[in-house]
Each structure stands twice: as structure tokens, then as C-alpha cells.
Amino acid sequence: MRKPAARKTLSKKTRVPRSKKRSALKSVKARASEASTPSHIDGKLTFNHAMIYVKEVDRGLHFYRDLLGFKLIEDFRYEGTPVYARLRAPGGDGTIALHQAGPDDSISSDGVRLYFEVRNLDDFCRRLQQKGFYITQLPRMMPWGWRHAYLNDPDGHEISLYWAGENRMKKTIMKAVREVASTSTRAK
Numbered sequence: 001m002r003k004p005a006a007r008k009t010l011s012k013k014t015r016v017p018r019s020k021k022r023s024a025l026k027s028v029k030a031r032a033s034e035a036s037t038p039s040h041i042d043g044k045l046t047f048n049h050a051m052i053y054v055k056e057v058d059r060g061l062h063f064y065r066d067l068l069g070f071k072l073i074e075d076f077r078y079e080g081t082p083v084y085a086r087l088r089a090p091g092g093d094g095t096i097a098l099h100q101a102g103p104d105d106s107i108s109s110d111g112v113r114l115y116f117e118v119r120n121l122d123d124f125c126r127r128l129q130q131k132g133f134y135i136t137q138l139p140r141m142m143p144w145g146w147r148h149a150y151l152n153d154p155d156g157h158e159i160s161l162y163w164a165g166e167n168r169m170k171k172t173i174m175k176a177v178r179e180v181a182s183t184s185t186r187a188k
Helices: 018-036 057-067 121-130 172-187
Strands: 049-054 071-078 081-088 095-100 113-117 137-141 147-152 158-163
Touching: 049 057, 057 071, 057 081, 057 095, 121 137, 121 147, 121 158
Parallel strands: 049 095, 113 158
Antiparallel strands: 071 081, 081 095, 137 147, 147 158
């Protein structure tokens, strides 16, 4: 049996008044709350994560973690089988979640495409190909100024790997798209 540690007793001169203890505790709690809540939220809507329904979470983990480099944050297993996993992008703080779909549930995501940005797009795609992954469109420059490659995850969800660089947040990108569209309309 372990002997309890002796408690230090402070002299009256070194004791901290209760009111100061409460004040210090409130300050610590406030700092902890601030640290756990991003300061940029300030009552504004932020994007948390994309939920991707899959037929097999293990297969999705292999793709997103092992091939694309996402980091596993947490997973949940039911009777030893993974049914949920949350992952963080290797760069930045974006997250995705893989959720086991029911046996009769459709996992079709028509009209939705996931976009992941990577500076060295060509090298990244080459490494995926070396691991045996099929890319439906190899990297190429698009009319709106972004370099794109397209592929599908193991469940058929569309993915764009791209590099936009400084063009990512510019309004002028859509101007280029309109010009290309009007040129192709006039050519017909």
C-alpha cells in the first residue's frame, strides 16, 4: 500500500487569499476556453469537415491516409471493424470524416467533388501512379488559371488535386472562364 504524500503547509505569509485563487482559476479557465475555440470564429460560420460515406472505412483509410497522406485523428470501431474515422489534411487544418454507409445505402455523390490543393501537383500525381493508383486526368492547366488533376477514391467520389497558388482567391479567374466560354460560343 502506498503512503499518501505529505501535504505542504504554507505559512500565513505565503498563503494565497481565496479571492486571488478564484481570480487565477477564472483566468486559467478563460485561457483554456480561448485556446480550444479558434479566435477567428467570432460568431461567423466556419467550415468544419466533409463527411464521406463509404462502403468500407478500412479501404477509405488506405486511400486517404496511406496514399494521400492524411493523418488519422480518431476512429471508432464496432466489434473490431472501423465504422468511422476522422482525418486531418497533411497541410493545414482541413479535416474529412469517413463514415460507414449502411448495406443498402447509396454512396453516390453526383454533383459533389472534393478539392485538395498541393503545390507540387505533378510530383504528387507521379507518386500516386507509382503506388498503382489510376488518375482519370493527369495534371493540366485549366482556363481559369489553376492546374488540375482528377481521380476517384475507391468508392467513386470525385476528387480534384490542384494547384492554384496566388490565383486561388482572385476574382479575375472567373473573367477568364467567361472569355473562354464566349470564344467557344462564337466559334460554333
